[in-house]
Amino acid sequence: MAFDWTYFWQSLLTPSPQFLNGLALTVVISVVAMALALVVGLLIALMGRSRFLPLRIFASLYIWVIRGTPLLVQLVIIYTGFAAAGLFRFEDVDLFGALIKGAVQAAIVGLMLNESAYISEIVRSGLESVDRGQNEAALSLGMTPLGAMRRIIVPQAIRVMVPPLGNSFNGLMKSTSILSIIGVAEMFQIGSTMSASTFKVFEIYIVVALYYLLLTTVWTLAQTGIENMLNAQAGLPRAEPVLKRLFGLRSRRAAAVAAPVLQPVDAA
Amino acid sequence: MTLYTAPNTIDIEPIVRAVGVHKSFGDKHILTGVDLEVARGEVVVLVGPSGAGKTTFLRTLNRLEAIDAGEIAVRGERIGQRTNQRGRLVERSVRELAQQRAEIGFVFQHFNLFPNMTVLENIWHAPVHVKREPKATAVAYANELLARVGLAEKADVRPRSLSGGQQQRVAIARALAMRPALMLFDEPTSALDPEMVGEVLAVMRDLAAAGMTMIVVSHEMGFTREVADRVIVMDGGRIIESGYPDQVFTAPQHERTRQFLSKVL
Numbered sequence: 013m014a015f016d017w018t019y020f021w022q023s024l025l026t027p028s029p030q031f032l033n034g035l036a037l038t039v040v041i042s043v044v045a046m047a048l049a050l051v052v053g054l055l056i057a058l059m060g061r062s063r064f065l066p067l068r069i070f071a072s073l074y075i076w077v078i079r080g081t082p083l084l085v086q087l088v089i090i091y092t093g094f095a096a097a098g099l100f101r102f103e104d105v106d107l108f109g110a111l112i113k114g115a116v117q118a119a120i121v122g123l124m125l126n127e128s129a130y131i132s133e134i135v136r137s138g139l140e141s142v143d144r145g146q147n148e149a150a151l152s153l154g155m156t157p158l159g160a161m162r163r164i165i166v167p168q169a170i171r172v173m174v175p176p177l178g179n180s181f182n183g184l185m186k187s188t189s190i191l192s193i194i195g196v197a198e199m200f201q202i203g204s205t206m207s208a209s210t211f212k213v214f215e216i217y218i219v220v221a222l223y224y225l226l227l228t229t230v231w232t233l234a235q236t237g238i239e240n241m242l243n244a245q246a247g248l249p250r251a252e253p254v255l256k257r258l259f260g261l262r263s264r265r266a267a268a269v270a271a272p273v274l275q276p277v278d279a280a
Numbered sequence: 281m282t283l284y285t286a287p288n289t290i291d292i293e294p295i296v297r298a299v300g301v302h303k304s305f306g307d308k309h310i311l312t313g314v315d316l317e318v319a320r321g322e323v324v325v326l327v328g329p330s331g332a333g334k335t336t337f338l339r340t341l342n343r344l345e346a347i348d349a350g351e352i353a354v355r356g357e358r359i360g361q362r363t364n365q366r367g368r369l370v371e372r373s374v375r376e377l378a379q380q381r382a383e384i385g386f387v388f389q390h391f392n393l394f395p396n397m398t399v400l401e402n403i404w405h406a407p408v409h410v411k412r413e414p415k416a417t418a419v420a421y422a423n424e425l426l427a428r429v430g431l432a433e434k435a436d437v438r439p440r441s442l443s444g445g446q447q448q449r450v451a452i453a454r455a456l457a458m459r460p461a462l463m464l465f466d467e468p469t470s471a472l473d474p475e476m477v478g479e480v481l482a483v484m485r486d487l488a489a490a491g492m493t494m495i496v497v498s499h500e501m502g503f504t505r506e507v508a509d510r511v512i513v514m515d516g517g518r519i520i521e522s523g524y525p526d527q528v529f530t531a532p533q534h535e536r537t538r539q540f541l542s543k544v545l
Contacts, residue, residue: 143392145388145390145392146392146394148344148386148388148392149386149388149392149393149394151344151378151381152342152344152381152384152385152386152388152455153381153382153405153406153410153454153455153458154378154379154381154382154383154406154410154411154458155378155406155409155410156374156375156378157374158374159378159409159410163405163409164394167396168394168395168396171396245396246395246396246438247396247398247438247440
């Protein structure tokens with residue numbers, strides 16, 4: 013096997029500026045798409061609980077269509093398809109002096125739409141996990157339904173939602189690797205360009221994989237911190253240690269505490 | 281300081297007035313015409329076999345259940361509904377309903393304390409966020425109430441570390457913190473281990489003695505006999521008998537009451 017260790021270490025430890033730009037773009041797209049998806053996902057979840065039938069129908073259709081089609085196809089339709097049909101074209105825009113490429117906007121929109129459907133189901137099951145008596149107690153104390161939601165239900169639901177939301181974000185970061193299909197110069201795209209010009213295919217993609225692993229590991233650390241913070245607020249024991257979580261050595265007891273049981277969302 | 285200070289005025293109107301209340305869940309007719317008037321300061325205990333509609337009726341009094349027909353007024357105001365300019369009956373806004381509920385304390389069978397808050401925060405939360413009381417005032421009053429129910433030393437723990445009886449006493453303090461005009465109790469001791477029942481009933485006894493208007497769904501016949509001003513027997517979604525506890529327990533008029541009492545006394 014011809015593995016160029018020198019090239020490998022060089023690419024890993026002193027990545028080119030181009031590669032770092034790709035890494036940065038991966039992070040930025042992930043964070044922005046996730047933030048928007050949280051907002052849209054919450055809206056969809058609330059629509060699904062609305063008293064108005066049309067809103068409930070819209071929410072179910074949205075979730076059905078988005079979750080039932082591949083992200084790859086959604087991205088191509090949004091970016092290439094819409095432009096080809098003359099419906100909508102993502103133009104490069106200048107935002108506070110930074111040029112945002114059309115493809116990047118399409119990527120953020122596509123990931124946001126895709127992720128929001130999954131998030132709305134996480135939010136829904138999170139809200140449903142809070143005992144009905146909590147809402148009744150809040151109402152009986154004179155809170156409005158919205159007040160009860162905001163002050164009593166949501167704070168309890170968030171603790172339940174964070175673990176699956178965190179996993180969702182992990183998945184989202186990895187999904188950005190398919191953005192190369194619409195020409196976004198994220199980390200994977202840069203990697204494949206480099207491999208095409210150097211023929212160090214194996215070395216490059218191992219480096220790319222390690223950088224994705226770095227991103228997801230850093231996020232797992234952050235997520236554990238957030239869970240511990242919320243558990244402390246709720247007076248619960250700490251979430252399981254990061255090492256256990258990363259290497260899959262979950263103890264049964266710790267897993268039950270860290271991730272309160274959620275109904276499998278896909279079964280719905 | 282007592283758990284409750286009764287106002288120094290006289291009400292002409294009953295504090296609760298229910299007329300012809302009907303309620304169905306699907307095709308199950310749970311309440312089939314309930315009429316009840318409760319005077320201020322009265323302690324009324326609802327008894328009857330399970331499925332009689334006691335809990336459902338209690339929940340209609342603060343509109344945790346909307347009613348299908350009839351009317352319910354608390355302190356002379358229809359609960360959750362009002363008549364508009366054209367005389368038609370319409371739903372009150374959620375805000376108005378919330379304000380009405382704020383005057384009615386409700387104690388649940390399963391306590392329903394907020395697990396993410398400390399015991400003390402459970403008690404001052406609604407006075408601060410719903411009634412906009414200054415936090416210092418609300419916290420001071422919460423501490424007083426907690427002392428009155430005998431749990432002063434539990435202020436800073438989470439509800440889940442308390443026993444059932446302690447949780448229920450906190451739940452009563454939480455309801456009282458809103459300074460309600462009447463208190464509804466939905467089987468407050470049914471979820472408790474037998475040795476915890478007494479401590480909760482003791483708090484309720486104090487409250488009754490202080491002059492609080494109380495409507496209680498209960499299976500505690502000893503408590504009922506001792507504390508109730510009036511016993512209401514429900515069966516099949518309506519009131520079949522009512523009267524002084526001694527009268528109802530020793531000389532029940534209705535055959536169904538006799539059957540029920542023979543099982544529980």
